[in-house]
Amino acid sequence: MVQNRLETKKIRRAGALTVAAIGLSALLAGCGSDSGPGVDGDTAAGVDISRAATGDVTAHGGARRLTEDQTQAIADSIQQTGAKNVILVIGDGTANQELTLARDYQWGAGGQIPGIDQLPLTGDYTTYSINKDTRKPDYTTDSAASGTGWATGTKTYNGAVGVDVNGKPQRSILEIARANGLRTGDVTTTELQDATPAVQVAHVTQRKCYGPKETAEKCPENALENGGAGSITEQLLAARPDVTFGGGWATFAQTATAGEYRGQTLEAQAKSRGYQIVRSADEMNALDEANQDKPVLGVFADGNLPRIWDKATAVPGGVKQPAVKCADNPAFTAATPKLGDMTRKAIDLLDNDKGFFLQVESGSVDKANHDADPCGQIGETVQLSDAVTAALDFAKKQKDTLVIVTGDHAHTSQIVEPDPELPMPGLTKLLIGRDGDPIAVNYGTSLVPGEEQHTGGQVRIAAYGPGAANVVGLTDQTDPFFYITDQLGLDREKK
Numbered sequence: 001m002v003q004n005r006l007e008t009k010k011i012r013r014a015g016a017l018t019v020a021a022i023g024l025s026a027l028l029a030g031c032g033s034d035s036g037p038g039v040d041g042d043t044a045a046g047v048d049i050s051r052a053a054t055g056d057v058t059a060h061g062g063a064r065r066l067t068e069d070q071t072q073a074i075a076d077s078i079q080q081t082g083a084k085n086v087i088l089v090i091g092d093g094t095a096n097q098e099l100t101l102a103r104d105y106q107w108g109a110g111g112q113i114p115g116i117d118q119l120p121l122t123g124d125y126t127t128y129s130i131n132k133d134t135r136k137p138d139y140t141t142d143s144a145a146s147g148t149g150w151a152t153g154t155k156t157y158n159g160a161v162g163v164d165v166n167g168k169p170q171r172s173i174l175e176i177a178r179a180n181g182l183r184t185g186d187v188t189t190t191e192l193q194d195a196t197p198a199v200q201v202a203h204v205t206q207r208k209c210y211g212p213k214e215t216a217e218k219c220p221e222n223a224l225e226n227g228g229a230g231s232i233t234e235q236l237l238a239a240r241p242d243v244t245f246g247g248g249w250a251t252f253a254q255t256a257t258a259g260e261y262r263g264q265t266l267e268a269q270a271k272s273r274g275y276q277i278v279r280s281a282d283e284m285n286a287l288d289e290a291n292q293d294k295p296v297l298g299v300f301a302d303g304n305l306p307r308i309w310d311k312a313t314a315v316p317g318g319v320k321q322p323a324v325k326c327a328d329n330p331a332f333t334a335a336t337p338k339l340g341d342m343t344r345k346a347i348d349l350l351d352n353d354k355g356f357f358l359q360v361e362s363g364s365v366d367k368a369n370h371d372a373d374p375c376g377q378i379g380e381t382v383q384l385s386d387a388v389t390a391a392l393d394f395a396k397k398q399k400d401t402l403v404i405v406t407g408d409h410a411h412t413s414q415i416v417e418p419d420p421e422l423p424m425p426g427l428t429k430l431l432i433g434r435d436g437d438p439i440a441v442n443y444g445t446s447l448v449p450g451e452e453q454h455t456g457g458q459v460r461i462a463a464y465g466p467g468a469a470n471v472v473g474l475t476d477q478t479d480p481f482f483y484i485t486d487q488l489g490l491d492r493e494k495k
Helices: 002-021 071-077 096-107 143-152 173-179 212-218 232-239 249-253 266-272 281-285 339-350 364-370 374-397 479-487
Strands: 085-091 121-126 183-191 243-247 276-278 296-299 356-362 401-407 413-416 427-432 438-443 459-464 473-476
Touching: 085 339, 085 374, 085 479, 096 374, 096 413, 096 438, 096 459, 143 173, 143 479, 173 183, 173 232, 173 356, 173 479, 183 339, 183 364, 232 266, 243 339, 249 266, 266 276, 281 339, 339 356, 339 374, 356 374, 364 374, 374 401, 374 427, 401 479, 473 479
Parallel strands: 085 356, 085 401, 121 473, 183 243, 183 356, 243 296, 276 296
Antiparallel strands: 121 459, 401 459, 413 438, 427 438
């Protein structure tokens, strides 16, 4: 098995270099540091990762992001294979339109999203799920099925967490990494029980089975009293990542109904299992150790963490409305850590000689999109950028670290013409961004805020570091499971 993985690595490396030799510059996404290409010499592995347009965008060549041919630089950057660490960063509900909106508003049309736009290799992956009844493709996935895809390598039905279409548990990257002796982490801005963080630590047939109460009602086959592995929260505690950061404290007040910890609250169970529980940014920052003897459970809100920017909900009636600027959310206080800070702390705690696997999610890009809230959405994309920057800063120093950034599914937001005479479906909001002109943001899948829907488009995936070439071109959402475990050299059968 180990020999097969080594042969796979050799084949992938050879294929990646062949692709580079015929020119990967056409596949590069716009990216870079704030000062633009060639200005600050921001390079990694021989690749100029500065990608902002620094000229007059109205002049010939003023909008270009590349300063020279990239073929050899990209070839040089992908010669190293075999990663010690992997950091997988997810923007929930974040496809190209969400990235474009954030870039245009916060950094300008010719600007760059720090971290995200600096990743030198990029492609797209397909995100469809499986219809549980027909066993045929379901073209619009939810976060549970999409997360199960990359976490386990298995496509499944919408609502399934870590199980196949038959409800059979599928092992995750985090579980396999831990079995192979690596440290592991799971970080999110949502409830820890939400679909994306849950797919790395739990296996339930219905994504809402947060605690024992919901599990008894919604997926009784998974309940401890019926011989199952328990609720998402109970399985999280048993999976024992070295670092877990997010929200969802309300569920920890529920009481176990069976098993070793029957009659105890999930909070009491976490303490009995030896978890260090932290509830604020200051307590998180004071941490200096996280391992299997003293795993960290940081839970910073009863539900989802508050969004960093305040709501600016879109309305019916097109763009016959005043344009607004986004504002800070007063509900986001200093007690709540930002995603970039959680990512830096997790990396610091997980960094060790043997290696680690860390999943990080900016989860409320999706939730703001459902709410037709462009400001909330952009703010959480800024948080995503901060998290990727933290990961990339570490990877540029530690050349053995693979950073992968993607979204789990496409969503409804679109930039449209700001013409007040044009009829508009759905809901629309007019913003004033970095460049000073109006940006019209439309949500066309519902007339009700809170009911905007996912869409079925393929999603951008980008990477830096050893094994990054595997994201190039078109892949599927299940592919990351295989090349992440291959790059880490993991025995996928090890218990």
